[in-house]
Amino acid sequence: MQYAKVNEKIIKRLKQIVGPTNVLTDPEALENYSHDETPLYSAMPEVVIKCTSTEQVAEVMQAAHEYRIPVTPRGGGTCLSAGAVPVHGGIVLSLEKMTKIQEIDKDNMMAIVETGIVTEQLGKELAKHGLFFPPDPVSLDSCTIGGNIAECAGGPRAMKYGVTRNYITGIVAVLPDGTIAKIGGKLLKNVTGYDLMNLIIGSEGTLAIVTEATIRLLPRPKIVVDLLIPFVCVEDAMNFTVELLHTDITPAAIEFMEGDVVRMVSKYLGRELPYQNANAHTIVEIDGNDKNRVRTMYDRIGDIAMKFGALDVLVGESVRDREKIWEPRKKIGDTLKDLTKNVTREDLVVPKKQIPRLISQLKNCAKNYGATVYAFGHLGDGNIHADVSIEKSKQVSPSEIDKMRREMYEITISLGGTITAEHGIGLSKIPYLRIAVDDKQIELMKKIKAVFDPYEILNPGKIFPDS
Numbered sequence: 001m002q003y004a005k006v007n008e009k010i011i012k013r014l015k016q017i018v019g020p021t022n023v024l025t026d027p028e029a030l031e032n033y034s035h036d037e038t039p040l041y042s043a044m045p046e047v048v049i050k051c052t053s054t055e056q057v058a059e060v061m062q063a064a065h066e067y068r069i070p071v072t073p074r075g076g077g078t079c080l081s082a083g084a085v086p087v088h089g090g091i092v093l094s095l096e097k098m099t100k101i102q103e104i105d106k107d108n109m110m111a112i113v114e115t116g117i118v119t120e121q122l123g124k125e126l127a128k129h130g131l132f133f134p135p136d137p138v139s140l141d142s143c144t145i146g147g148n149i150a151e152c153a154g155g156p157r158a159m160k161y162g163v164t165r166n167y168i169t170g171i172v173a174v175l176p177d178g179t180i181a182k183i184g185g186k187l188l189k190n191v192t193g194y195d196l197m198n199l200i201i202g203s204e205g206t207l208a209i210v211t212e213a214t215i216r217l218l219p220r221p222k223i224v225v226d227l228l229i230p231f232v233c234v235e236d237a238m239n240f241t242v243e244l245l246h247t248d249i250t251p252a253a254i255e256f257m258e259g260d261v262v263r264m265v266s267k268y269l270g271r272e273l274p275y276q277n278a279n280a281h282t283i284v285e286i287d288g289n290d291k292n293r294v295r296t297m298y299d300r301i302g303d304i305a306m307k308f309g310a311l312d313v314l315v316g317e318s319v320r321d322r323e324k325i326w327e328p329r330k331k332i333g334d335t336l337k338d339l340t341k342n343v344t345r346e347d348l349v350v351p352k353k354q355i356p357r358l359i360s361q362l363k364n365c366a367k368n369y370g371a372t373v374y375a376f377g378h379l380g381d382g383n384i385h386a387d388v389s390i391e392k393s394k395q396v397s398p399s400e401i402d403k404m405r406r407e408m409y410e411i412t413i414s415l416g417g418t419i420t421a422e423h424g425i426g427l428s429k430i431p432y433l434r435i436a437v438d439d440k441q442i443e444l445m446k447k448i449k450a451v452f453d454p455y456e457i458l459n460p461g462k463i464f465p466d467s
């Protein structure tokens, strides 16, 4: 596809739409928008614009459509598949100023929000009303609801509460030609024609820019308790999880960190962590409204854990103790960034009983390339993050990284899994889509893209091989 360059005339038009202060062209400012959190990927935009309303987004898309300029939507820039990298230059359209909560409808348990709002900020506002939006990506202090919708983000609580898709009942979406589409509403059931909203959710900003979302809410659980349960090995942690999920207790989360990860975090934090010599650490979160019931639940979880060889069961009831339990899990990204050379951050998913086999095969695979796998993630739903690092002083060629990644994906698929659970294909997994999805399905997806965006101006160069 041939794209036009952003020239003075186009800059002038963009300034008329969003105002001069919301148009950035200074290279230093542009650099901040040239990458997301994916290692190794970046590309400079020609201009960044910050919209403040759906109508502005629509006008920008009309202009981009008319001139054939690529547009990359952007929320918090925490993407881990390089989806927010403007690989064809053009316009980065940031929603960072669209943060209004339009309505919190307590009777219908719905909220309507602009999608640039940071996920944690929305959670804090809802808590004031005793309400709860469960999806909790670990990046929630900086990612946005728009990015969560585009990636169909999950998080630790997905195992009990599901992912972003399960809470969105309506969207306002700006299509690539600038048309504003209002889809759904405060409706818990809706089968009126094809489900375009759910096609747009998880489409990684390639079909439409979502500017507003109607969100289904739950009552906020009054009591939340976290348990830190270290095990000697991953198998014991997995057997414990399988047994626990057969009981009538549904934990909100069962998270996992392998021993090597915990020891690295300890090094990064500069202090010893509890049971850091254990090889598998689980964090089990339980919630509810009745103190005695929650206590009975965690006593039973403790008994099951001990039966499967747990080294201890540490209980965090206060906010402070819970934060202490979660701290190592939340610091993994920073730790590995700081102490190692991260060559790829994988987001694999397998039927959960296969997790020990997956981790051990990935580790062997990486070792053959002089790399180390640091595994952690969401034990409760089979979604394991495998950050692959090499020592800072070492080099691995791009072709070797490519070969290693292919092997890792083939291992995952041979265990009944797939190559991304919540981070998306974006730019970084394009060469591997065909390992996981057959040509016929890719053709169908490309036709859908062409119907929405015949000139390929919206987030081009993402998802599809040869895009």
Ligand SMILES: Cc1cc2nc3c(=O)[nH]c(=O)nc-3n(C[C@H](O)[C@H](O)[C@H](O)COP(=O)(O)OP(=O)(O)OC[C@H]3O[C@@H](n4cnc5c(N)ncnc54)[C@H](O)[C@@H]3O)c2cc1C
Pocket: 036, 037, 072, 073, 074, 075, 076, 077, 078, 079, 080, 082, 083, 084, 095, 115, 136, 137, 138, 139, 142, 143, 144, 145, 146, 147, 148, 149, 150, 151, 152, 153, 154, 155, 156, 204, 205, 206, 208, 209, 210, 211, 333, 422, 423, 459
């Ligand atoms: C430390 C860390 C922990 C993480 N933990 C998790 C986790 O637990 N679970 C999880 O699912 N993910 C996780 N992520 C990945 C990431 O945070 C999520 O994918 C998040 O949803 C991205 O939101 P964002 O606002 O940062 O989007 P961005 O990075 O800005 O964009 C992501 C994609 O969405 C598109 N996009 C953004 N806004 C819109 C919009 N309004 N309309 C249309 N398209 C849009 C962009 O073009 C891009 O393709 C983590 C990332 C980091 C760095």
